[in-house]
Amino acid sequence: MTNIAVIGLGIMGLPMAVNLVEAGHDVTGFNRSPQRVEALVAAGGKGAASVADAVSDADVVLTMVPDSPDVEEVVTGPDGVFANAKPGALWIDASSIRPDVAARLAVAAREAGIRPLDAPVSGGEPGAIDGVLSIMVGGDADDFAAAAEVLGVVGKTIVHVGPSGSGQTVKAANQLIVAGNIELLAEAIVFLEAYGVDTSAALTVLGGGLAGSKVLDQKGQKMLDRNFEPGFRLQLHNKDLGIVTAAAREAGVTIPLGAVVAQLVGSLVATGDGGLDHSGLFTLVERLSGR
Missing domain, CATH: 3.40.50.720 (NAD(P)-binding Rossmann-like Domain)
Structure with missing residues (x-):
C-alpha cells in the first residue's frame, strides 16, 4: 500500500x-x-x-x-x-x-x-x-x-x-492530432448527412479502414446523437491548442491546419460553448454548412 x-x-x-x-x-x-x-x-x-x-x-x-x-x-x-x-x-x-x-x-x-x-x-x-x-x-x-x-x-x-517538460510537449502534439481528427470527422459526418447516407453504417465501415481512429470510435456516435455532454471540455482543448500554437511559434514550426482548428475551437469558446465536449466542434461545422 x-x-x-x-x-x-x-x-x-x-x-x-x-x-x-x-x-x-x-x-x-x-x-x-x-x-x-x-x-x-x-x-x-x-x-x-x-x-x-x-x-x-x-x-x-x-x-x-x-x-x-x-x-x-x-x-x-x-x-x-x-x-x-x-x-x-x-x-x-x-x-x-x-x-x-x-x-x-x-x-x-x-x-x-x-x-x-x-x-x-x-x-x-x-x-x-x-x-x-x-x-x-x-x-x-x-x-x-x-x-x-x-x-x-x-x-x-x-x-x-x-x-522534465517532455511529457507536456508530447501531450501538446497529442492535442493537435486529436483536434484535427475531431474537425475532419465532423466535416465527414455533415458531408455524409447532406447526401442522406446511413451515417451509422458509414462510420462502421470507415472505422474498419485507414480512416479509423479512436476519435472516430469515441466521438462519432456523440456527433450522430448530438450528445455533447463533456468528457473533455472545449474550453480545455482551447487552452491546449493555445499551448501548442505558442510552442510551435517559439520553435519556428508551421502548423497551418492546427492553427485553423485552434481558431474554430476558440470561436466556440468565445460564443459560450466552451462547456461542451470537444466533439461539439461538430455544431460549428453544421452552422457553417447552413444545416
Whole structure:
C-alpha cells in the first residue's frame, strides 16, 4: 500500500483516484468543490481540507488541475505541495500545462526535495474510468521507474519520453492530432448527412479502414446523437491548442491546419460553448454548412 494524495478531483482526477483506492492504495483527495471529495470518500478514499493536509503523509502526490496557473497555485507557496510534502515524495503532475512551466516547476520541486514527473494523460473520461489512459512522462528515469506501480493503475500505455517538460510537449502534439481528427470527422459526418447516407453504417465501415481512429470510435456516435455532454471540455482543448500554437511559434514550426482548428475551437469558446465536449466542434461545422 502507498499513501497517495490526489489534488484535483474533476472529470479525470476523480476516476483516477477511485482506481487507486480500488488497487489497495491509501488515497487522500483534495478538491475545491467538496462534493467531489465526498464522492472519493464514498468510494473508500479519504478527504482533506487543504492541499497541505492532503500531502503531509503522502509518498506520491498526483495533481490533476486545469491549467498552468492552477498547477503553480497548488504546488508553490506556504500551503502548497513543495512546502508540505515529505522529502523524497514523488510528484506526478497529470495536468496538461505549458512545457516551459513544467520544466521550471520541476527545478523548484527538486530544490524542495521532491521528485517531479510531468505525466499528462490522453484517453478522456472513459480512459480514466477504465484505467487505460495513455501517459507520456517527462522527468528522471529513476523517478519514472519509482512511479511505475502507481501509473500502472491509471494507465495502459505508459512511456518515458525524456527530461522534465517532455511529457507536456508530447501531450501538446497529442492535442493537435486529436483536434484535427475531431474537425475532419465532423466535416465527414455533415458531408455524409447532406447526401442522406446511413451515417451509422458509414462510420462502421470507415472505422474498419485507414480512416479509423479512436476519435472516430469515441466521438462519432456523440456527433450522430448530438450528445455533447463533456468528457473533455472545449474550453480545455482551447487552452491546449493555445499551448501548442505558442510552442510551435517559439520553435519556428508551421502548423497551418492546427492553427485553423485552434481558431474554430476558440470561436466556440468565445460564443459560450466552451462547456461542451470537444466533439461539439461538430455544431460549428453544421452552422457553417447552413444545416
